[in-house]
Every structure is written in structure tokens, then in C-alpha cells.
Amino acid sequence: MATDDSLATGQRSLGDPALDYPLWPPLTSGCPRTSTEDVSYPVEVDYAYDKADPADLFAPVRARGGLERWAPLLPPLLAPGLGEGATPLVELEPGVYVKDESRNPTWSHKDRLNRCTTSAAVGAGAPGIAVASSGNHGASAAAYAARAGLPCVVFTGPDAPPAVDAFLNAYGAVVLPVPWEARWPLLRQVVERLGLHPVSNLTTTHTGHAYGPEGYKTVAYEIFQDVGVPSAVFVPTGYGELLFGVWKGFEELRRLGLADRVPRVFACESAASGALHRALAEGAPAAHVTVGASEAYSIASPVSGYRGVLAVRGSGGRTLTVDDRQLAEAQGELALAGLWAELSAAAGLAGLRSLGAQAPDDGPVVCVSTSSGFKDKGMGSHRTTPAVPTWEEVERRLRAAGITG
């Protein structure tokens, strides 16, 4: 966008609209001529309205979010939406984009999946939804269930992050904190005994919900609309559902004749898990691993699924494992670009950075950032009552930060 796209002509006093000022500098203390000691009057910006092209500028748009935008290539969307999807691509540096999924209704990519799974529950006539999750998945399922007027049971672990705990309860879900090992047996029981519709995995190796990953295809559709087919997509990977959805979406674009290739998809796993990496190394459809210590609770998965194998092999991609230090570095890099991501969500960028000089250089790359930093476990912090600092103390702090005016 060129600077001179703006039709702004100057600043006009709100205290007396007959008074105007040049556009620069911004009058950060309001209108100097009408303001008194008691009342300050603001200014506003004025424009050359006669030079605007209203018909073009305000042309109606298709929905600003909502998977119904993509209804033909999704399962029937029988549950109401919350304006999910349509997230922006933010350019981090030339050729490197971040697909910021924290702009979704519950601030993670999971909303794309749960619009589809909740629709499945509605279509199946289920009396409610059941999910085992301490994180984004459960929160999102609870929101979509609430929106659809369906009861939702969430089996959380003992260590759900404060934010997730808070909004699970806000959405009116029945939240049952149980020890980890009890979650899957209980999930099966409520499904089998009460007929609740499961939106979490029920199987030994991961299969998850039949319709869920379909929602993730829309990530690929949107990237394609924004920048065409990138060279590669780096995807935070736990069970591999998002990974599969992104790959399938691009495959569909090829099938429909819109693209002549698919991007390589890079599965960015936690080094504490690496279940998909192991499955591929062993030539197995899926693998179980013992999960090591990690704060990246959203991607440190003890099991993988066959979808991940298909996506990596089918796209000519590969797995990348990143440890918590690499994740924290990528999280910091995103934050300094104005994007506060969950630690696990930074796995896409961490994966790209782990390639160093071997990073793809044959076109733009996209790192998916799946969720917001407020989902991290250590988010809540507390502080002591501050005292009034002297000016010298303030100046010292600022100088230490390189601010000298």
C-alpha cells in the first residue's frame, strides 16, 4: 500500500469545526485553540471525500469468516458457526508468512475442526458432545456445543491452563477434571452408555473424528487465495490432523485444476514426542512414544496417526522435531513481530528456523501459528505493589532499554 493511498487532508477541531490544522504533526493534546484549562477538545482527521470511490471501497463482501464460505467442499454444516476461519497471513519477513490462527472464535485453529464435528453430532442426532482435552480442542468443542445448544462433557487433565479452565466453564460445559489415565476410559463410557458424540479420538493409534480434519482444509484454501501455492507449509503437529487437512486442501486445489503442485508440508513436532517422526522412520502407519518433559502441551502427543504419514509422504515433506528452547525462541520472535503465540503454536516457525541455510528458497513459505499465548500454562503471573519511581529511576530503565529520546 502506498502512503499516498490516504485521502487525509488535515486535522479539524471538534471544539470548533471551522478550525483546521495541517495533518502533521498529530495534535496529541487536542485542539490548542478551543481547549481551556477545564475542558479539552479533540481533533479529528478530515479527508478529500470527493476523491473517494465509494462503490469500490464499500462493495459488499462474502462472509468475513464462517466455514459456510467453503460449504461445497465440506461435510454438511448443520451446526451454527461463530465466524471461524478467514484468518490473516502476516508477513514476518520477505517470503515468510505466518497464518495466525489465534484470530478464530476461541483463538485457535481447533474451531475449524469443531464446526465440522459439532455439525456431525447434530446430523447424527446425538444428545450431546464428549471430548477429552485440557486445551484448545476442549475449549473449542465447548463453544460450538454451546452455540448449537448441545450439552458438552469435557474430561480435562489435572493441569488444564487457567485460561482454558476459565472459558470451558464460561461456555457452560460439564467440566470433569480427572487423572490423565482415566480420561479415555471415561470418554468411551459416556459415548457407549449415553450416546454422546465423541469429538476426541477413541482408537489405539490416532484416528480422531471422521469429519474434523475437513475443516482444516480451509487453511489451505485461504493461503491459496492469498499467495497461491507456497513452496512449503510448516505445521505444528501433535496428532497430525491439521497437517493432513492442509495437505488435503492443496491436493484438492490440484484436483480441481487450480494448482499444478502442492507445497511440501513439514510436520513440526515436539522433540519430547516425535511420534510421527518415529512412524515414518519405522515405515509404520503410526507409532506410540513415551512423552518427555515439555511445556508444549498441545503438541507433545504420545501417539501419531496415519493421516500424518500420508501428508508428509504425499507432499514430499518431512518431519522436524523442535525442543522447548527452540519453541521459546520462535515464540519470542513472533512476539517481537506483534504476534503473541502459544508455545506449541510457535512450532511451525521453530521448524522453519531449525532448517537454517537449508530452508526452502524456491518461493514463499507459510508457518501456521495455531493459537494465542494466553493458553500457555504459566500465563498467570503476580506482582507486588509498586512505589512511585523517581524520574531518575524511570530514565535509567529507559536508557537500559536503549530509549534516550
Add this chain to the structure above:
Amino acid sequence: MATDDSLATGQRSLGDPALDYPLWPPLTSGCPRTSTEDVSYPVEVDYAYDKADPADLFAPVRARGGLERWAPLLPPLLAPGLGEGATPLVELEPGVYVKDESRNPTWSHKDRLNRCTTSAAVGAGAPGIAVASSGNHGASAAAYAARAGLPCVVFTGPDAPPAVDAFLNAYGAVVLPVPWEARWPLLRQVVERLGLHPVSNLTTTHTGHAYGPEGYKTVAYEIFQDVGVPSAVFVPTGYGELLFGVWKGFEELRRLGLADRVPRVFACESAASGALHRALAEGAPAAHVTVGASEAYSIASPVSGYRGVLAVRGSGGRTLTVDDRQLAEAQGELALAGLWAELSAAAGLAGLRSLGAQAPDDGPVVCVSTSSGFKDKGMGSHRTTPAVPTWEEVERRLRAAGITG
């Protein structure tokens, strides 16, 4: 959207793509024929791809967010964006829409303002940005400053919510917690002594930043594109900048010949403050009040500004004051629709509900929800280690919630 918009035809095994199943019921345990005791294979959804209209479905879009979309009617956007704006309107009930501003880059409406204020700082050649805020405004300013590569100093109060504290620090801002009364003098000092560009108010009654409210006009532009000119817009109101921006945006649409009227704008204030209400009652351009006890820290303002007076009078609207109980009820109503809003952000809906049978019935109404529930002060909660519940205990909890299968 009609159910039959979907071209889905059935479910296909990923274990053996030659195997397919009907679309219903969703196979929530994967492919029954290829799965074994050790490995479970997922299914995917198949579509009648030959019936899709690719050119229409995947037509390129203008940017999915980013105020540059509206550049002609904004001050020069000299600072880089984060894909702000383009938030969805979510239908709460027939004719009542929620404009969900929690989908912005730092999860509040403030990002629209700070794209403009940071641009002003860049245009003015300032060595950095200064802001006094314990909430959304400071967090947003810190993000945009980081994105622009400018230092940012944030004077917070002693009681910044955990989430805001966490992301202020993540964005690399210099965070200086000081007692409330020290914030404004210190802000003035860093502006005067160091030349930092202030993006908070500097005056006795509120004027704020000259360019800031321009960003809020885009809320009106987007509502207009989505549903035309509504009957009324209910706006959470602290200093009244968002209120003014929404009104001005609709006024511009009228000026440009696209609309023949503006919606009434309802200023929804905290009953603990009501500064704009007092100003209007007294026929004054602005008023000071003593703020009572309230958890709605984002809107309980001790002072109003003349912008609010102009917006309410100019639109034929009025002020509505809502107490914390009404805010909590509206927050609960939003959450049960799948939208977890900050307490202050629920003021728009609380204002509408406070009108009861006197609510506007001459067209759609829009309630702006400014921010996410994770910004609330009491957000972090802790829990004890759970024990494994018996099935009977689970059943009792579910029965109590009305879930009997």
C-alpha cells in the same frame, strides 16, 4: 446456507482408499475394515469434485484483515499492520448481531486504533511510543510498536490483569508498574523530556490521540458491508473513542451517498462511572466522576471526552449505564452462544438488554463486543489434583446437567 450446499458424498478409508462408506453416521473410530488391534486407520470425507465451481469458490480476495483495505479514508498507514479488523458479525438471535472484536491481533478493538497511532509516531519521526494503560490499549500499542521496530514504554497500574502483564512483556515493551496517580505525570515527562510519541490521553478531559479514533471508523464500514445500516449500535464506552469512530464511520457513508441515515449509537457505560451520561445531563462537553467499585476496568473511566457527546447527539442515541451484575449476565449470555467476552466487552449487549421491551424494533441491531474474556482480572484459577471418579459419580454430574443420553 442450505444443508445441500455440501458436495460431500461419503466417507473413504485412508487405510485402503478403495473402501468407502456412506456419509452418515460419522465413523468416530476410524475405518472398521482396515483397522486392527494395533493400528487404527482414519477415514476422510469424499466429494463430488466434478460439481464444484473452482473459479467462483477460490476467487482471490482482498486482504483478509489489515486497515490498508480502507486506506483512502484513514490517515497515512505508515506503520506495518498485523491483519487487524475484518472481524465477523455473529448472529445472536434474529436481528441481533455481535461484532466480535476479540478476533483482532491482540484480541481487542484497540488494534484498529493503534495501527493509526503507531503510524502517527512513525510519520512524526518519534524515537518511540509511550502509553499509560493496564489493559487492552497498552498491550495493543506494545504489539504495534514491536511490529514497527519502535521502543514502547507502558506505565501500568498496580493491578494489571495476568494476561495483559504477560503479553506486554512478551512484546518487548518496557513495562513500568506504578501507582495510578503517578501514571499521567510520568507519561507527560517521557513525552516532554524524551520526545516519545504518546498514544494515551494527555489532557484534563479526554482528547486522546488525534488519529486513533479514525481506525474505529472501520467497524462501521464493515458492519455496513455486512448488513447495511442497522437500526442501532450498542457500544461499550469508556472514553468514547470507539463510540465516536463508529458514528463517524456511518456519517461518512451518508456523506458519500451510500446511506441515507446513520444508526442511533448507544453509549453503554459502567454504572460505576457514567462520565458521558453526566456530561450529557449537564449539557457539558465532558465530565469528571468518581469511579465506584467495578470489575469492568476497561470502561470504568473517571472522565469523558467531547467525542462521546457528538456521537450520541449526532446520531439521536443515548447513554445507558449498566452495573457489574448486568455485565456479568450479558457476559454469560455471550458465552452460552460460544463467545467468551471480557466483562467490559459485554457492555454493548448489557445495554441492549437493559432496554427490555423498549429495545429498537425497527431493524437489526449490532452490539460491539470489544475484547476476549481472558483479559479479565480474575481469569487465572487453580484447582486441586483430581481423583478418578466412579462411573456413578460421572453419571450423577451429567444427570445434574440434564445429560441422560
